Amino acid sequence: MSTQPLNWLRSLSGRIIGLSLLVLFVGLTMMGGTLWLSWQMEGEAAAINDAGSLRMRAYRLALALEDTQLSHHQNHYPLREEIQGIDDTLTSLSVGDPTRPLVMPNNPEVNRSLETVKTLWTQKMRPLALQALETSPVQNNTSLSRDYRTELEPYVAQLQQLVKLIESDNAHKTTWLRISQLVLIAMSIAGTVAIIYLLYLWIIQPVQSMQSAIGRMARKEFNARVPIESDDEFGELAQTFNHMAEQLSQLYQSLEQRVAEKTQTLEQQNHELSVLYKTTTFLNEPHALELLCQGFIEQTIQHFTADGGSLRLYSERDKTLHLVSTQGYSPEMAEDEFCLRAGDCHCGVAMASGKSQLYDLRIPIQPIGTTQPSVEIKPHCGEMGFLKTGIFQIDYQGQKLGIFTLHFKHDRQLSLPEQRLLQTLGQHLGAAIQTMRLSQQARELAIAQERNLVAQGLHDSIAQGLSYLNIQVQLLQESIQTKDWEQATEIVPFLQAGVQESYEDVRELLLDFRSKLEEGDIERAMRNTIDRFTRQTTLPVTLEVENDGPALPRDQQLQILFILQEALSNIRKHAQATQVSVTVHNHHDFTLKIRDNGCGFDLATKQFKNSSHVGLNIMRERANKISATLNIETQMGQGTMINLHLAQAQRLAA
Structure with a gap:
């Protein structure tokens, strides 16, 4: 499954945005073109009107000249107005007027025709009209009017030619406008069809394929796959879906195996919890130390199907391991290994290292502190047919208390969870042994304190009474030796009172200390x-x-x-x-x-x-x-x- 970012141009969002921008650009271009054509046509229509008005003004100017000659009055205002109007119209046609709008076609033939009209007016007709303005009515003759009419005909003909050229160009642009509108309509239809097709191809078809595959997956057809036909978002989604479908197919196919493995794991965990619960329950019950160790090693051997085992407690004073409990050992082997030094044999080496160890008894090891290759440890447990042994620490809060071992006559491998469980059992046993030792020390301390209180009580009562009796006995002996029977008779009641008081003191102490x-x-x-x-x-x-x-x-x-x-x-x-x-x-x-x-x-x-x-x-x-x-x-x-x-x-x- 690809994790690289998609190329923007190949992505679905990029294509949709590009298509939208293309449609917008074409649409704006076509609409801008039609707007420009319509504006040109409107300007040329104004130009046709102005060009046509030049004929009317030329004829009106001729009529004004004749009227001036016939009436013999000097009213030149109409002449000036017509001359100015023709000048303004020609200027407007030459320059154009965007405000109206008025635009002349950008055509060389139209431009030559317009220049001809301007030449005829400025060089021939306009001078005759201006001459008529400068001549008085008395001096005026009909020659100016006749000359003007002579120049009028070619001028009007040229104007008609100009109008026809403008109208021809306008008609041509009208045709282009209609063609553009038809093309715009055709492009709108084609664009809509193309967009629908592309949207179907890019979006609808992949969604339908995905929907079909999801439906097949819902019917437990885990072999359903989505065809990857593009490298856009839908292509990546199809690839992800296919990967998910593959995982689900594998999960479904191996579901039974996974359930069995999970069941086995739970059974193993339940077994470990059961072993831990039974062992801790046993350790929390009141037992003598030997019975506690013997019961622990027996239960551990049973839980882990071992063929034998032992438990040794460590003496910090002389650095030795003392055998406390065994199972599967011969009496001779138990006697030989009753006391081991830390560093000797596999048990001593593990105790000295402070770590739990697993050994193959067929492979001898060197004792700690020995560098001679000839000195090797050959354990007695290997002579009894044991092949593997596991040695685990008994400790409490970092204090080493001993070790316990499990022996196997077959090639038994202890898994990591089993090793952790055995280490935990060793810690619980260490806590039980340490608690037992602390309880014993507490009892000894309590007994010592009570003995001290008893001694103080005896000193305060019986010891003083016996001292008093001892003095009276000495006085009685002296009286007997001196035969002072009167004094002896006086001493006897004191002796009786002292003995009675001591008896009461002893009786009181006995009653006090028997209180429950x-x-x-x-x-x-x-x-x-x-x-x-x-x-x-x-x-x-x-x-x-x-x-x-x-x-x-x-x-x-x-x-x-x-x-x-x-x-x-x-x-x-x-x-x-x-x-x-x-x-x-x-x-x-x-x-x-x-x-x-x-x-x-x-x-x-x-x-x-x-x-x-x-x-x-x-x-x-x-x-x-x-x-x-x-x-x-x-x-x-x-x-x-x-x-x-x-x-x-x-x-x-x-």
Whole structure:
């Protein structure tokens, strides 16, 4: 299909414009010619009239001369008027007058005849007339009139000859005018016929051919073609239509094949999506690391019809690959390849390069870092009958975590979509492994933090109690050694009280750390904690709850409950209070307030900083874990208020 621009002269628009301009030019030329002929004829008619008027004026001048002679009066006005009229008429015939119009024929014979008339007038007749004007009536005789009449006859004859010549030329032009009009009529008819024929040939016939071909195409006759009979716009349109018809014919002929290919492509895409969905679903389920890797390699081998495979995790510390899962391996091969260095074997080379690789196991390769041609890698998987292997990376956000391999005992070629799918599966597996490792680290960190809090609680309660008991035991030993039975008897009740207090502390800690919560269950857990505190201390505790906000997540509820337990434990041990109140407001923000009317304390004293700060530090650490703020308001002898505030933004983030 041509894409070159059309020649303007050969284009349809150029031909139509050219034809229109030609018709316009011929029409204007013919009309201009007829107008010119009609103007010439009108001017010659005026010339005939003026030439005829010269005869009349010549005769009138002769009559005026005779009248002057007979009447013997000197009235020369008619003579002068006739002479002037003849002079003006001859001048007008010689020069012409476009305003009338008056035009003499451009004919040599007419011009000679006019010059003869002018000569006769100026040389013979006009002098006789002027002489009559200069002669008085007394002196006048009939000789002037007779001489004038003698010259009048040849003058009039010459005028008649001039008129005949002009009339002959006018008749000739009339004939040409009629011929021109007939030619114009004939050209109009011929031009109309020619335009109709050309328009039919240039426009109507190509449109009819195009219409016929379109109709055949509508009837599914895809072999329909438009004949290319010109190189104009319709020729280019016919060429484009034929190209389109050829494409449609090929599409129709190969439609079944294309449908089959499209169906195969869709089936392949659906298979890839199914594999990706099943694999990601499996990876998102809770599994141990070994079971996760084993299930992944088994599903991958099944999806890609491989004959075997393995999965190795990479140790960044010692740059080694550890075999985690296999299928299709012999026990000996699994034992031999349990640990590989990065750069050894095909797996090590692929791991060191950081790229997915496809290998023909029949072709040995050199390990990385070796330049000796004699040192080549002969993989164990090739000894088991595998011909091809595909090695794909397990990574997460650029971090190399390991590789997995697929082995084939036949000449299997992995297409580019399959390779991209395997790389994507490796990335999903890497995300699952990294998530599992991060979850394990988070659990270990949480356990470490809880151990730290338990250690602080033991130090604040049991450790101090056991230290007190140790001192009392030492005093009791000294009393026994000195046989101071009275002092020994006094020490025994202190030992019993210390043991009972330590037992209560241990029991309280066990109950606190066994607390379990469900979302929305914090009010009941608080009531249970307050009831247990009341049974231990017999102190009255009032609980006020306004709970019209959303439920807190379980982790935040548990930390808030631990803070309440720690605050009540401090009240039991140190406050010497007679009344306790707990207020909970759960609206947009969450607020917990714990008040007592005990002895209070001074936060700035050195004694407090050294001995009684452990419980408060535990509460602060738990508040920080949920991004809450903990404020303590206390004065000596005026009680204490602990205010825990969890803002809306932090509770939503949780």
